[in-house]
Amino acid sequence: MDDALLISARAAKGFMPDDEGLALHAAGGVAAAAGLGPLMEIGTYCGKSAIYLGAAARDAGTVLFTVDHHRGSEENQAGWEHHDTSLVDPATGRMDTLPTFRRTLEASGLEPHVIAVIGGSTTVATYWTTPLALLFIDGGHAHDVAWADYRAWSPKVAEGGYLAIHDVFEDPADGGRPPYELWCDAVSSRGWTEVSATGSLRVLQRLERLDEPER
Numbered sequence: 259m260d261d262a263l264l265i266s267a268r269a270a271k272g273f274m275p276d277d278e279g280l281a282l283h284a285a286g287g288v289a290a291a292a293g294l295g296p297l298m299e300i301g302t303y304c305g306k307s308a309i310y311l312g313a314a315a316r317d318a319g320t321v322l323f324t325v326d327h328h329r330g331s332e333e334n335q336a337g338w339e340h341h342d343t344s345l346v347d348p349a350t351g352r353m354d355t356l357p358t359f360r361r362t363l364e365a366s367g368l369e370p371h372v373i374a375v376i377g378g379s380t381t382v383a384t385y386w387t388t389p390l391a392l393l394f395i396d397g398g399h400a401h402d403v404a405w406a407d408y409r410a411w412s413p414k415v416a417e418g419g420y421l422a423i424h425d426v427f428e429d430p431a432d433g434g435r436p437p438y439e440l441w442c443d444a445v446s447s448r449g450w451t452e453v454s455a456t457g458s459l460r461v462l463q464r465l466e467r468l469d470e471p472e473r
């Protein structure tokens with residue numbers, strides 16, 4: 259990865275250890291080079307992972323779309339473990355990560371290659387029809403939110419495209435269950451095969467497009 263972008267990514271506020279970010283960048287690079295479509299991230303926050311993925315998109319001549327309502331997940335709200343008071347809009351008292359993301363993206367130089375989509379992820383999915391080279395799921399980690407993202411977005415990955423899931427912890431002592439459940443569902447289904455695992459990042463590839471059975 260480009261040295262300047264790596265410095266930007268490491269400096270950005272967020273939840274992406276460097277080894278996992280580099281693995282994400284590598285997966286994004288392979289996916290983008292396959293020419294199957296753009297990259298898609300669910301869960302922008304302040305743009306840390308978007309730099310790792312956006313660098314890959316830029317190098318392959320495609321773009322990263324990154325979806326977030328910028329109001330924070332349940333776990334980012336006041337009183338929760340991942341709350342950051344510097345991300346509260348003083349005018350309203352609500353979380354707003356968009357200004358910080360905009361500054362991070364501008365400083366990185368990736369503005370032409372990373373496109374922010376501001377809104378609820380399943381609402382955006384309802385109207386999204388472009389096949390994806392890579393889908394990165396890192397939005398809300400509550401059970402219903404994570405499953406809704408997976409159900410709404412994973413069918414949009416192109417044949418031969420990739421699905422990356424963050425915060426997959428086999429041991430419940432290390433973190434919440436939902437991302438691990440999504441990964442279990444994908445690896446046990448006929449349509450996906452595991453490609454790599456780095457820390458809590460799992461990458462799968464869609465082998466062939468099959469109609470998913472109703473769950």
Ligand code: SAH
Nearest residue numbers: 272273301303307326327330331379397398
């Ligand atoms: N990828 C980021 C971390 C994402 S944190 C990084 O590398 O640092 C999860 C993000 O998902 C939060 O910013 C939150 O606002 C967003 N989010 C949670 N539920 C959402 C939903 N239903 N629609 C859109 N965004 C959502």
Ligand code: MG
Nearest residue numbers: 273396424425
């Ligand atoms: Mg995460």
